[in-house]
Amino acid sequence: MTAQILIVDDDPVQRRLLKAAVERDGHHSHMAENGRQGLEILKAHAGIDVVVLDLMMPEMDGLAFLDALAVMHIDVPVIVQTGQGGIETVVNAMRAGAFDFVVKPVSPERLGTAIANALKLGHEQGEARSRGSRGRRSGTVSFSDIASASPDMIRVIDLGRRAAQSTIPVMLEGESGVGKEMVARAIQSASERSGKPFVTVNCGAIPENLVESILFGHEKGAFTGATEKHAGKFMEADGGTLFLDEVGDLPLDIQVKLLRAVQQGEIETVGSSRVQKVNVRLISATNKNLIEEVKAGRFREDLYYRLNVFPITIPALRRRKEDIPNLVRVFLHRFSTEQRLGAPLTISAGAMALLTAFDWPGNIRQLENTIYRAVVLAQGSELTETDFPQILGQLPDFAAGSAVRREIGEKHLRLVESLTAPVESLAAEEGPSREDMIASVDDSGEIRKLAEVEEELIRFALKFYGGQMSRVARRLGIGRSTLYRKLKDYGIDPDNPVQSVA
């Protein structure tokens, strides 16, 4: 396939070499000396398929270029070039949305493979977009769609379910990509407002002069360029839920108006002196520490307390690695189905260990994209470590030996092992037969009694730790005497615990 490749590099010698490599594979090349020129070319040629980008450039460097692509919603795969040992920069570039990286000086073969992969992925994404199959942000999301295994996420889901029972304002805190919007959507779906509008506003992405009009709407002729009346997000969400993402980025003058909307349920449209009643449930999200913003005078304290009535913190993925295998499994299954693969792909134990060892600075979004990419580019029926070159590249110790594997520890590897089964058998595993899963609902879909769950957990812990009472008590966070009392309650023989729970 002949493609249009944009090369952005300030070094003329590099540009020539890259041009020769690209054209050798039959592609057309376009040249830019810095990010700014690159953006102009991208805007002028809608048909650019792949960008090969240098990171260190005057005028607009590679990272600023990637940021600009995100802001302008230009969705083209970018391969970044990096010097030896520039792992930190590569991590930043991958977080900023780069598709792949190559280390300078790159061989024509390696560049050719990276471009072929990028073209394949770009093509698949185009198809997926036209089928609308990866439209995860829209549509209904329920709590059961949120893959979770860690106590932290189980708590998040529990809090979310409780929040869904009222219209209390919820504040979701967590780094980018941890799943804040997903939880917000699940709250809406489980609430009385399910089926009503769910409207998202990314407060950080709106130019400051448009925030007011986007949130509260404007009358025709309210300002230059306001050629039509515009309802605004509050009105759009009337009766439903308004999700204010990155609420910490709202300018102070808008915070005053938001406070009024929250306190009195009233908004004032730009260009009109009339106030309008709205009935909106607010869910806000932030990846900043809002208390610090309040202390620094950038966020109003009164608004903070109004929005933060029911805070839910979603920890970063690296703090709840138990979730990784579960997430990998869900994504593998989903993308294998989306790609219409005859049989769903499996994953090797080594690859799962690698994914578990990685810290995922871009959280679940990065993991999801990584699995998507691996599924699209997979050659065989099982994904192995080499199907995750970027992750392998960022964990050189992992490739070199077993140090990181040891670090992952017994616990993660145990989880990893449970995932090496073929994906098609997972449906069965998800049922109560999976030994380390304790169901929270009974057969009729009702929440189980606490005592029943407790008994099951104690029996499991006794088996898990081979009947070592002090370990079991410590892990369960109870004293030994309490444990003995409970064993008696549940009819478990304390002198022969393992046998009596077998």
Ligand SMILES: Nc1ncnc2c1ncn2[C@@H]1O[C@H](COP(=O)(O)OP(=O)(O)OP(=O)(O)O)[C@@H](O)[C@H]1O
């Ligand atoms: N527990 C989960 N199970 C399955 N998919 C998840 C989970 N959490 C997040 N995702 C997926 O990860 C991606 C990122 O999630 P989401 O957009 O909700 O994160 P976010 O915290 O709102 O990010 P940002 O702050 O950047 O807007 C989405 O595609 C979402 O579907």
